[in-house]
Every structure is written in C-alpha cells, then in structure tokens.
Amino acid sequence: xxxxxxxxxxxxxxxxxxxxxxxxxxxxxxxxxxxxxxxxxxxxxxxxxxxxxxxxxxxxxxxxxxxxxxxxxxxxxxxxxxxxxxxxxxxxxxxxxxxxxxxxxxxxxxxxxxxxxxxxxxxxxxxxxxxxxxxxxxxxxxxxxxxxxxxxxxxxxxxxxxxxxxxxxxxxxxxxxxxxxxxxxxxxxxxxxxxxxxxxxxxxxxxxxxxxxxxxxxxxxxxxx
Numbered sequence: 001x002x003x004x005x006x007x008x009x010x011x012x013x014x015x016x017x018x019x020x021x022x023x024x025x026x027x028x029x030x031x032x033x034x035x036x037x038x039x040x041x042x043x044x045x046x047x048x049x050x051x052x053x054x055x056x057x058x059x060x061x062x063x064x065x066x067x068x069x070x071x072x073x074x075x076x077x078x079x080x081x082x083x084x085x086x087x088x089x090x091x092x093x094x095x096x097x098x099x100x101x102x103x104x105x106x107x108x109x110x111x112x113x114x115x116x117x118x119x120x121x122x123x124x125x126x127x128x129x130x131x132x133x134x135x136x137x138x139x140x141x142x143x144x145x146x147x148x149x150x151x152x153x154x155x156x157x158x159x160x161x162x163x164x165x166x167x168x169x170x171x172x173x174x175x176x177x178x179x180x181x182x183x184x185x186x187x188x189x190x191x192x193x194x195x196x197x198x199x200x201x202x203x204x205x206x207x208x209x210x211x212x213x214x215x216x217x218x219x220x221x222x223x224x225x
Contacts, residue, residue, distance in 0.1 A: 167215070
C-alpha cells in the first residue's frame with residue numbers, strides 16, 4: 001500500500017499536478033472503504049439502530065415544518081406541524097427509550113410469543129404517553145385528569161420490575177395494567193369528565209392482548225408432559 005501511494009504521488013508530481021487534491025481524494029476514498037467494511041457491524045449495534053430509527057421518525061415532522069405542509073397537528077390544533085425543541089426532545093426520548101426497552105427485554109425472551117408480547121407492551125406504553133401529551137385522552141391535552149394515566153404506566157413499570165419479565169408474572173401485570181386503565185376511565189366518567197371511551201377501549205385491548213401472549217409464552221416454555 002505504501003509503494004502504491006508513493007507511485008501515485010510521484011505520477012502526479014511528474015504531471016505537474018498538486019498533491020493537495022490527491023491527498024484529499026485518497027483520504028476520502030480510504031474513509032469510504034473503512035465505512036463500507038464496518039457498516040454492517042455498526043448497523044448491528046442495537047443502540048445505533050434505534051438512534052437511526054428515531055432520527056427517521058423525527059425527520060417526518062421536521063420535513064413537514066421545513067416545507068410548511070398543511071398537515072393537521074394534534075399537538076397545536078393547527079393545520080400545520082408546529083413542534084418546538086421540547087417536542088422533538090420528548091419524542092426522541094420516548095421512541096429511543098421504547099426501542100431500547102424492547103431490545104433489552106427480547107434478550108430475555110425465549111419464544112416468539114414472548115417477544116411479540118414485549119413489543120406490544122412497549123409500543124402501547126409509548127402510544128399512551130404520546131396520545132396523552134399530544135391530544136389528551138380526557139378532554140384537551142392540558143386537562144389535569146390526564147395525569148391519571150401516568151398511574152397506569154406506574155402499575156406497568158413497577159409490576160414489570162417485580163416480575164423481571166417472567167412470562168407468568170408479566171401476564172398478571174398486563175391484566176392489572178388493563179384494569180388500571182379501565183379504572184381511570186370509570187373515575188373520570190363518574191367525575192363528569194369528557195372521556196374518549198373508544199380510545200380507552202383500544203388501550204385496554206392492547207394490554208389484554210399482551211397479557212394473553214405472555215400467558216401463551218408461559219405454556220410454550222413449560223416442559224411437555
């Protein structure tokens with residue numbers, strides 16, 4: 001390699017051509033070759049993968065803002081996307097956090113049902129936070145009653161920490177989370193708050209589906225009789 005570089009440099013000097021462009025071109029070519037050889041290994045990194053996914057997702061509202069596209073924005077109530085730095089930061093934390101949680105949890109999952117259950121659980125938790133902050137499940141986004149839904153997430157987080165993602169215990173945790181979501185809706189309804197019933201039913205259904213899949217994973221991992 002050294003001899004090849006020397007020969008090419010001598011050829012440029014003999015042709016009365018400067019070495020600056022040659023050096024820059026050689027550096028660029030070497031850098032590109034290194035990236036090509038290591039890109040597959042870099043992309044295999046779970047953190048890098050989810051950072052790229054997060055960047056792609058956040059590029060959508062950023063592009064809509066840059067092009068001033070007329071797209072309904074639930075967070076601002078206007079006909080255009082109007083995100084601030086705090087909105088992008090919150091979205092990045094939620095997406096990246098949910099993705100890394102999924103990756104960590106799936107390393108402990110032994111069956112396909114277990115992995116799907118974890119994916120639904122993480123995705124539903126992300127969707128609950130996003131919907132709560134963007135449009136509000138009870139009334140408008142600023143309605144303080146929406147804070148009750150963070151209690152639903154507390155049930156999930158505390159239960160998952162105790163269960164350590166063990167399928168049998170996690171099925172109970174997800175059923176308890178579904179019950180907590182239903183309880184919040186009932187309390188708000190009794191208090192006369194404008195509850196979006198269909199939205200709550202969707203979340204309750206997702207929690208239950210995840211719990212059933214955890215139970216299925218329990219049966220799949222049990223030794224055959």
